[in-house]
Amino acid sequence: MPDDLKKVAYYPGCALEGTGHAYNRSTKAVGKELGLELVELKDWNCCGAMEVKNIDPKIQTYLSARNLSIAEDMGFDKVMAPCNGCYHNLKKAEYDLKNDAGSKEVNARLSGKAGHKTYEPGAVETIHALDWIKQAVGEEELEKRVKNSLKGIKVANYYGCMYTRPRHIFPEKDKGPASESTSKPHFMDDILGAAGAENVDFPLKTACCGGAHSLSDSDTSTKLVLNILEAAEACGADVVATECPTCHTGLEMHQMRAEKVLGRKTNVKILYFTQLLGMALGLSAKTVGVQENMSDSRAFLKEKGLG
């Protein structure tokens, strides 16, 4: 196991303190079970999600840069963000501070006035929960640690938008078979595959759930989500595995909305990949927060001998 991944800085973000709390709980539980340590960033702030950039992208860069500078101050060169939005924004800030003079200038000015060190790009690398587990532990080791195999569970792995797009902010991706792919991501497939799950060939891995307008344009979001859920069912999946709180709650909310408003019911379950992995490692459904999800998967999990 690479030493620098055993203990990383942890940036949960706002969603993981609210609607995505189950993701927070299961990520921490899985880390603990695998012997990995997470140290939460001290006094972190919101990354700006998908909203602040529409007011001004440079404020968003500053918000993320402040978090990166906290990680650096705490002595870390890696920060792990399980939320796609946070992960994306920290990556984007890193890119903009390296490549855009205007962003650099505004960041220096705001950091100065706010009274903290100006973050310089290159000091801290942002990784996703998928990178963290795949690179710190790996499939071989995971296979050995599985106590309660996910055998017989068909999973559609859903990555969403912000994990792979736009390509230029992820310089480490698309670098050959061992690296992550931006067109056909596979890290979640690899991890859950090692835990025994049967990954279905899912064409909508990086489709959009309309999360940015989940509430402001619900009709569009419902159509997009329904498309994803129905495609997953058509591929034979029992579960859509997620790795982003915005996607996850978007899928859950609009699964219900499609049923109530359009009369189109889908039965596919929606679970965070950390919940599935945690249960495979022998943790209970409660420990990984299945009861906190908006959709109810408890009966299904029981039937499959999990939780």
Next chain:
Amino acid sequence: MPIHEKSLIRPENLVTHDDLVIDGVDVSGHWSTFIKGRSVTDYNEAMQDEIAALPGGENIHRCWQCGSCTNACTVNAVNNDFNPRYWIYLIRLGMEEELLRDKDIIWQCVSCNKCTYACPRDVMPEGVMKATAHWLELKGHTPKSPSTIFDEEFTRQIIKTGKIEETRVITRFFRGTGQPLRQNWLEALIVNLVKRFPVFYLMRLGLSVVFRPKTRGWNKARHAINEYVHEVEEANRKALGLGGEGAK
């Protein structure tokens, strides 16, 4: 110049003749090939520069109209009037009136970045869509979209406390857009949750109301960002020739 495609073949531009014979051929009736002649004289020559001056619109001049953006577009698959390539074309030519036909849907871009991923010219069409929606609002062509109301409430809370508290953003958003909070699907979700774990949820809700999430030591950052936001707003209005302290 690209062909002005289907937009000309609109019902109001079709010509119908009750009785028309050309070179001995009867062409009476409804023919999509007879389109009213027209000439455009009211090009808005400032439009491209104005949109390029807003955040996200900077690279619009790079577009060479390949259509990769529209081809990749998530919203286009749901509503084919949503056509980023076409809008970029209109903006670059300055065909404001034509663009305004679609003014009420441009804000619907979901920022999935498929266009930016596909674009061979680094136009960053996602940014251009945001800049265009912003331009429409600043110019008074459209009211603030639900998305803008959400963005502003979200940003206001981050600037204030450094963090977001979801229930507050959501309730304020519903109030701001005049939507009822009681929608059957939302209720069904909440009832399901509370039924499963009443004590847990009521406690969590109570706690988040009493202890609003906030970042410690945020004061100075708040002032710095507020000052900057003000500066940006001024600059945007100036770029659009709207003068200083206009109505927001």
